[in-house]
Amino acid sequence: MNVTSFPGERISPCRRSRPVAALLATLCLSSLLVAGCGPADPSKSGPLPIGYLDLPAPNAPVRGDFQFLGWSLHPSGIRDVSIYVDGTFLMKAKIGLNRIDIGKAFLNNPDAVNAGWGAVVATGAIPAGPHEFVVQARSKSGAVRDIANRQIVVER
Numbered sequence: 001m002n003v004t005s006f007p008g009e010r011i012s013p014c015r016r017s018r019p020v021a022a023l024l025a026t027l028c029l030s031s032l033l034v035a036g037c038g039p040a041d042p043s044k045s046g047p048l049p050i051g052y053l054d055l056p057a058p059n060a061p062v063r064g065d066f067q068f069l070g071w072s073l074h075p076s077g078i079r080d081v082s083i084y085v086d087g088t089f090l091m092k093a094k095i096g097l098n099r100i101d102i103g104k105a106f107l108n109n110p111d112a113v114n115a116g117w118g119a120v121v122a123t124g125a126i127p128a129g130p131h132e133f134v135v136q137a138r139s140k141s142g143a144v145r146d147i148a149n150r151q152i153v154v155e156r
Contacts, residue, residue: 067119069117080095090133131151
């Protein structure tokens with residue numbers, strides 16, 4: 001999937017129904033989520049990015065500004081990590097954050113120690129209530145994968 005995202009552009013990074021997405025999330029968790037959860041056809045795009053969303057927790061109630069934190073890796077490196085809310089591009093995360101734990105887990109990848117990413121999301125423009133957030137990683141070679149799909153409740 002080759003997607004160019006701009007603020008306000010509406011796309012559907014996860015085209016699955018919510019019950020199927022929940023099942024996929026469970027399957028991904030059972031395999032430590034290192035394979036990612038997005039649609040994939042590795043034969044067409046080569047290896048896909050892998051990663052994980054550490055924060056916020058599923059169904060977390062949030063107010064004001066809150067953090068998205070996680071990590072992502074790819075053999076060619078990570079070009080960007082994008083965050084979507086309800087299928088609409090919200091923002092790009094800051095990439096290249098230090099993650100010693102990931103460096104130790106992926107010794108064969110020299111980028112692993114800086115595989116972290118993070119973003120601060122302001123809830124002011126997001127209506128109160130439950131929302132679906134999707135985190136999508138894009139490699140420097142152009143491979144794209146949804147690495148997280150999370151329900152979060154915005155409170156006022």
